[in-house]
Amino acid sequence: MAESFKAMLIEEVEGRPRARIADLTLADLPDNDVLVEISHSSLNYKDGLAITGKGRIARRLPMVAGIDLAGVVVESRAPEWAVGDRVLVNGWGLSETEWGAYSRFQRIKPRHLTALPEGFSPLEAMAIGTAGYTAALCVLALEDHGTLAGAGEAEFLVTGAAGGVGTVAISLLAARELRVVASTGRVSEEGFLKALGAARIVDRAGLSAPGKPLQPETWAGGIDSVGSHTLANLLAQTRYGGAVTACGLAGGADLPGTVMPHILRGVALLGVDSVMCPPERRARAWALLDRDLDRARLAALTRVAPMADLPHLAEEIVAGRIRGRTVIEIG
Template identity: 45%
Template sequence: MPSETFNAMVLRQDDQKNTLCAVEPLGFGDLPNEDTLVKIDYSTLNFKDALAVTGKGKIVRQWPLVPGVDFAGTVVDTTHPRLAAGQRVVLTGWSVGEAWWGGYSQFQSVRGDWLVPLPEGLTTRNAMMVGTAGFTAMLCVDALEAAGVSPSSGVVLVTGAAGGVGSVAVAILSRLGYTVAALTGSDDPARHAYVVGLGASSVVDGEQWKTAARPLEGQKWAAAIDTVGSGVLARVLAEMNYGGIVAACGLAGGADLPTSVMPFILRGVRLLGVDSVMAPIEKRIRAWERLTRDLPLDVLETITQKTVRLDEVKSAAEAMLAGKLTGRVLVDVN
């Protein structure tokens, strides 16, 4: 091993069940007993990570825990038949950073079944610029296309368009020739300029998004990718064209859905749930290969607005939950 100890962010609970967060030195004997050891280069900050690190959401399922739901790095040692030492890999999902130790560490021991070999042309830094958010966005685009949506179908709405998933979704859809409308949830001109720079044809923020939708509203969208949930998703459903399709992947605005059956039985709207946590390996490999083709690498630099160290993750998490961050946050664990 390169050294006897390495740094990791560790979450612990005190007697009052408050979350304690600190960067600590760990030894290799502290790591889980799994089949593959990875030297991590980068992780990211996702909404779920922010909830875990700040203790503001019921995310952590074991204590102590090294958080971080994704990472990219190089295999140091493995007994997994599909992997080899020196191979560059990426991990997203599988409840890592929740039930299993995750990416906010310079080394991690994980199950080889969870790792995807990095496609040619993608560095570990690029991979984490994409991260769980970008991987989820690609799955959403895949779901829409599998359901028959194409650039000729009409306008595709992306909610939470200035966030991690939304940013990548806007960029991919634009690259593929779709007309994209962006909902950022903000009247900040800088955010509007940001999503237009990613390829959005219009920004649709308005007061109506802060009010409850009627069961059916005017038809506006051929398809949508929703990262927000709650009242925003209810309005999206109410505004879908006849036969419209919505890929839902997030709950930044809440887990409830205050809607009715009207969009489904009177307009034939379809709501597709998109899960990135337990997606099978074949779907993961296909999505990462598509990302190397359909997401321009120069766009990643635009999407990645901030890079932080391990000891800066908590303050970035607080800023994310306060709605003060745009795009992706890269975590350089070294």
């Protein structure tokens, strides 16, 4: 193994977190039971906040950034994982309380590992990443609630549609032959979003302003990664008995709505957490992705970049200038 290797390290400088690409050795890594050689990671909004310092993501410093990884086990003290196993990790506090993925090697707690599905390469798994895996959890939540069954020609709204969660959510819903509407502020992405399966596009401006507590019943359900007024308006526009999943807060952590949609129309708000999600539900989400995600569509929404580009890409994703999924080559 390499005597030293590159990692994106966040340290405290003059009282603030600051990220840089540093040289580490195996002796620097935490004493967890499984050593993984990482080949690929991904770029998520949370990664952008961590690297730019525009969000205090790391709860202890120093910290290696990166919430997703795919690679191969090279050492293991855990009986459930053997050398040569292909594995991935999404969440579990990586880059917050656990050293993360932007590193050639990382030591991982055994429970945090998921077997890489046979149907995916490491690059494809990271093209999906936490964003796509979260989208799958949202689809599962709507499915378990019964919202997807018998939807017919009713429309489902996906907000933040050009982002990582939104693009995969559109693809997964379209794979079920559901009618998907994409909400985005980037009207130039209409062709891209329709190629993923969106039936039509709506401007996010119509959802991001304050709205009435109850509005015309428009959507059978929705997947929201924006929060704030966008989520409140989506709930107010969801038809009787529908459901909306909430998995992000790109537009704000507040929810300026009322209980009216819930108590007068029976609309359900389903919270989706990807970080501490139990292993069994993770396995369901990855099985859904393996079954329903079109590989050609996945390739269409993916670009690949080296770890050296992370500082620039982090600024871009926080500014909302990245569409689809960005895979980071580590190895």
